Amino acid sequence: MSDTQNSRRNFLALSAAAPAALTLSGAASAQTSKAGEGTLPGTGRAAIVTGSSRGIGAATAKRLAKDGFAVTINYLTSADLAAQVVRDIVAAGGRAIAHQADVADPAAVKALFDANDKAFGGVDVVISNAGIMNVAPFAQMTDEAFHRMMLTNMRGSFNVLREAARRTRDGGRIITLSSTSVRARRATHGAYAASKAAQEAYAGCLAKELAGRRISVNAVAPGPTNTRLLDVPAPLRAQAAQMTPYGRIGEPEDVANAIAALCLSDGEWINGQLVFANGGFF
Ligand SMILES: NC(=O)c1ccc[n+]([C@@H]2O[C@H](COP(=O)([O-])OP(=O)(O)OC[C@H]3O[C@@H](n4cnc5c(N)ncnc54)[C@H](OP(=O)(O)O)[C@@H]3O)[C@@H](O)[C@H]2O)c1
Secondary structure, three states: OOHHHHHHHHHHHHHHHHHHHHHHHOOOOOOOOOOOOOOOOOOOOEEEEOOOOOHHHHHHHHHHHHOOOEEEEEEOOOHHHHHHHHHHHHHOOOOEEEEEOOOOOHHHHHHHHHHHHHHHOOEEEEEEOOOOOOOOOHHHOOHHHHHHHHHHHHHHHHHHHHHHHHHEEEEEEEEEEOOOHHHHOOOOOHHHHHHHHHHHHHHHHHHHHOOOOOOEEEEEEEOOEOOOOOOOOHHHHHHHHHOOOOOOOEOHHHHHHHHHHHHOHHHOOOOOOEEEEOOOOO
């Protein structure tokens, strides 16, 4: 038998075996959904948003809290900002806690989920949002900048998604943040775009692994968004605005609204996808 025939036979055998294996390692019994049944009301549910002391994460945490979710805010160093996000949510009638954890550390990620479970009894929505952007031409990128970015974006998000795969309750949602940079292929963005391309692979594969549990997993790719991460001079921001049909770059709330749309009732059928939330940026 040729190599090609062999790999095709192996692939078919794996595909046939996968659903049973996945059901055994996942929920006790597989759940199917009927059309129009995909409701995930926020009330009584909990969400973990990594990197939610500021920027897109903070806006997402506030939006999910408004939709009724109890929210665990995560940060690396900005304890004051995270505490302010908690205060804002509580002042608006929501429930939130803040928990410091470096997503690059698997034990810290586990402790983050433990803190959420202790406060809210379990998790229904996980947003793997924490990320950093170090950009430089290949010739000038330092080992340290490359390593830290991969630790945070690639390994860190893996740590979060692995814990989410183990602990998200059936019927939940898992979202990881990619970037329009993956498609834009900008000079200086090679390593950053690679770390974000990983999110697209993670989402597509994890969506299949969670078969039978009614958990949708997607990657959301913002375009240029007005946060501290977008550390570029005003002329470049203006240029980016011109590349968007709305004539402006995104605000964190624009992306948060798109994420919330996937999390709430009608989002269930969007699964294993890459969703661009970039206002049409090209
Ligand atoms: N802004 C954009 O134009 C844009 C475009 C495409 C994609 N994205 C993606 O969207 C996500 C959010 O970006 P943003 O613009 O909102 O960034 P941001 O304003 O810089 O906020 C980053 C957040 O991540 C947290 N964080 C960083 N490293 C962490 C770590 N190791 N462990 C835990 N938390 C960590 C930060 O916490 P501290 O405050 O404690 O440092 C902060 O809360 C990122 O994944 C980014 O790649 C952004």
